[in-house]
Amino acid sequence: MPYIPHSDADRAAMLAAIGVRSMDELFGDVPEHVRFPELDLPAALSEMEGRWELEVLAEANFNAGSGPCFLGAGAYRHFVPAVVDAVVRRGEFYTAYTPYQPEVSQGTLQAIFEYQTMICNLTGMEVSNASHYDGATATAEAVITAISVHRLKRRKVVMSPSVYPEYRAVVRTYTQGMGLSVVGDEPAGPGAHDSAGWASASTLKELIDDDTACVIVQYPDFLGRIEDLSELAAAAHAARALLVVVADPIALGLLKPPGAFGADIVVGEGQGLGAGLSFGGPYLGFFATRQKYVRKMAGRLVGQTVDAEGERGFVLTLTTREQHIRRERATSNICTNQGLVVLAAAVYMAALGKCGMRRVAELCYHRAHYAQQQIGQIEGFSVVGDAPFFKEFVVRCPRPVAEINDYLLNEWGIIGGYDLGRDYAALKNHMLVCVTEMNPREDIDMLVEALQEVAL
Amino acid sequence: MKLDSDARYAKSHEWARWDGEEIVCGITDHAQESLSDVVYVELPEEGDSFEKGDGFGVVESVKAASDVYLPMGGEITGVNEALEDKPELVNQDPYGDGWMIRFAPSDPSEFDALMDTEAYEAFVAEEEG
Numbered sequence: 001m002p003y004i005p006h007s008d009a010d011r012a013a014m015l016a017a018i019g020v021r022s023m024d025e026l027f028g029d030v031p032e033h034v035r036f037p038e039l040d041l042p043a044a045l046s047e048m049e050g051r052w053e054l055e056v057l058a059e060a061n062f063n064a065g066s067g068p069c070f071l072g073a074g075a076y077r078h079f080v081p082a083v084v085d086a087v088v089r090r091g092e093f094y095t096a097y098t099p100y101q102p103e104v105s106q107g108t109l110q111a112i113f114e115y116q117t118m119i120c121n122l123t124g125m126e127v128s129n130a131s132h133y134d135g136a137t138a139t140a141e142a143v144i145t146a147i148s149v150h151r152l153k154r155r156k157v158v159m160s161p162s163v164y165p166e167y168r169a170v171v172r173t174y175t176q177g178m179g180l181s182v183v184g185d186e187p188a189g190p191g192a193h194d195s196a197g198w199a200s201a202s203t204l205k206e207l208i209d210d211d212t213a214c215v216i217v218q219y220p221d222f223l224g225r226i227e228d229l230s231e232l233a234a235a236a237h238a239a240r241a242l243l244v245v246v247a248d249p250i251a252l253g254l255l256k257p258p259g260a261f262g263a264d265i266v267v268g269e270g271q272g273l274g275a276g277l278s279f280g281g282p283y284l285g286f287f288a289t290r291q292k293y294v295r296k297m298a299g300r301l302v303g304q305t306v307d308a309e310g311e312r313g314f315v316l317t318l319t320t321r322e323q324h325i326r327r328e329r330a331t332s333n334i335c336t337n338q339g340l341v342v343l344a345a346a347v348y349m350a351a352l353g354k355c356g357m358r359r360v361a362e363l364c365y366h367r368a369h370y371a372q373q374q375i376g377q378i379e380g381f382s383v384v385g386d387a388p389f390f391k392e393f394v395v396r397c398p399r400p401v402a403e404i405n406d407y408l409l410n411e412w413g414i415i416g417g418y419d420l421g422r423d424y425a426a427l428k429n430h431m432l433v434c435v436t437e438m439n440p441r442e443d444i445d446m447l448v449e450a451l452q453e454v455a456l
Numbered sequence: 457m458k459l460d461s462d463a464r465y466a467k468s469h470e471w472a473r474w475d476g477e478e479i480v481c482g483i484t485d486h487a488q489e490s491l492s493d494v495v496y497v498e499l500p501e502e503g504d505s506f507e508k509g510d511g512f513g514v515v516e517s518v519k520a521a522s523d524v525y526l527p528m529g530g531e532i533t534g535v536n537e538a539l540e541d542k543p544e545l546v547n548q549d550p551y552g553d554g555w556m557i558r559f560a561p562s563d564p565s566e567f568d569a570l571m572d573t574e575a576y577e578a579f580v581a582e583e584e585g
Contacts, residue, residue: 151501295496329514329521 067413068443072434078272102315109314113302115346123266124259125288129299130337135269136167138285140174142265146214146242148296154213161185162221165423205235212241224392233262253357265289274348284341298332363437364391380455412450458485460551464570466527482555491517494546499535528566530559
């Protein structure tokens with residue numbers, strides 16, 4: 001939708017129509033003494049000086065692109081092709097917002113429709129919404145959808161401890177006051193981790209009963225592991241609980257899609273699909289489910305239809321689900337979507353295609369396995385467990401992870417992996433190492449060399 | 457405005473009619489006209505129990521989502537599954553094929569407290585007025 005500014009003549013006509021003499025008079029209700037308060041700010045800088053000052057500040061940062069990066073744990077350094085920015089920065093997309101008027105938003109609506117379609121292809125599901133803020137809130141919305149599907153009669157949520165810690169916290173925050181009990185991820189629960197026995201998601205089966213609205217697992221899990229979830233799916237379905245799978249969209253370029261092994265709702269973080277790390281956001285929560293749950297799904301939904309002349313067109317559809325019509329009976333308060341990040345993801349998926357996404361996933365997989373093998377040979381470090389994994393794996397370290405990471409950063413300019421001791425008491429001195437297609441072999445060899453020094 | 461002479465009416469525009477020992481219930485012609493094209497009806501499950509006045513479902517049309525309320529208390533014994541695929545039955549035949557639920561009333565005398573066709577007609581006229 002183009003920006004059409006007002007001319008002075010337009011403004012004068014409008015003022016005259018409402019009987020106001022000047023723009024200032026419109027602010028008449030604001031007391032004089034607060035209209036232009038004194039602000040204790042330094043003198044204005046020129047554009048050149050301002051930019052100079054910001055550049056100096058920026059140079060003090062060491063960001064993920066400044067050196068080899070092996071940090072993942074929910075936000076990942078994946079390649080963003082130039083074509084993504086080229087499309088996303090177009091003014092028609094960059095400034096457009098809510099596509100409620102289909103007659104002026106066909107471009108935006110079509111892009112979202114294509115995104116929805118590709119997410120369904122990737123996850124093996126039947127319908128996708130136009131996105132949520134991020135993977136964490138999408139997971140919380142999945143819980144709310146499951147509760148709604150069960151007409152509020154079931155109050156229990158079974159959640160794996162190897163779902164991202166922040167996601168589990170957000171699920172609890174989101175559902176507080178709803179009278180739900182969220183179980184399964186307690187430190188001493190059946191799914192708990194300890195450095196000897198690594199609980200798999202299947203141990204959650206014993207917690208499922210007929211008060212369970214949904215079971216939530218992550219694929220690959222927070223520790224990078226891939227597990228066959230079909231038994232868990234069967235157990236959930238036997239109790240008529242929904243299976244919610246939090247999935248890594250990059251991994252789905254290689255792995256069996258959750259829709260193929262019984263997922264009822266697939267959610268996750270779409271940041272890896274064409275959005276940079278950006279210090280934490282904006283990110284992208286995707287949400288896909290089965291057609292039969294579409295009316296319980298939150299978020300915007302773009303549908304394909306024909307106009308009065310029989311031409312194909314796109315519109316926001318099933319809008320009676322949304323809070324501005326259903327109000328307190330809506331499934332969720334969310335009535336927005338991450339339009340620009342959705343567009344980036346759509347461009348990424350279209351540009352790479354099925355083969356490209358498989359190639360990216362293969363690179364992540366093979367490089368991570370190479371790294372694990374090399375690190376496992378360093379004296380003092382050991383790989384943990386023998387479960388299949390995708391792009392992240394756990395390493396037991398001879399010293400605290402924080403110390404190792406300080407050394408890596410200060411002496412080698414390497415960003416080390418995630419300190420699992422922060423979230424799991426049993427995993428102190430365990431590091432979660434992430435390797436993506438953006439870590440060439442040289443990076444990995446450098447990390448190995450650096451870690452060899454650490455062990456000494 | 458169409459009316460069913462065997463039915464009685466609630467102020468929230470639902471109708472109720474005896475069928476044997478059970479009550480059949482739906483929304484009135486006036487209601488379906490105000491809503492315009494119905495696209496979805498959310499119905500309760502058999503065995504659900506409600507008090508008089510409780511919301512038992514939602515009617516979604518192209519322009520609104522409206523709660524529907526039980527004109528009498530009771531336990532649901534049947535729902536109109538045809539509405540799943542053909543919600544437009546509510547518009548086409550609100551007192552016949554567009555019925556929504558059947559229930560066993562907990563207090564049959566609540567039927568008499570509902571408006572008869574004349575009273576309902578007058579009520580609607582006044583609401584519009």
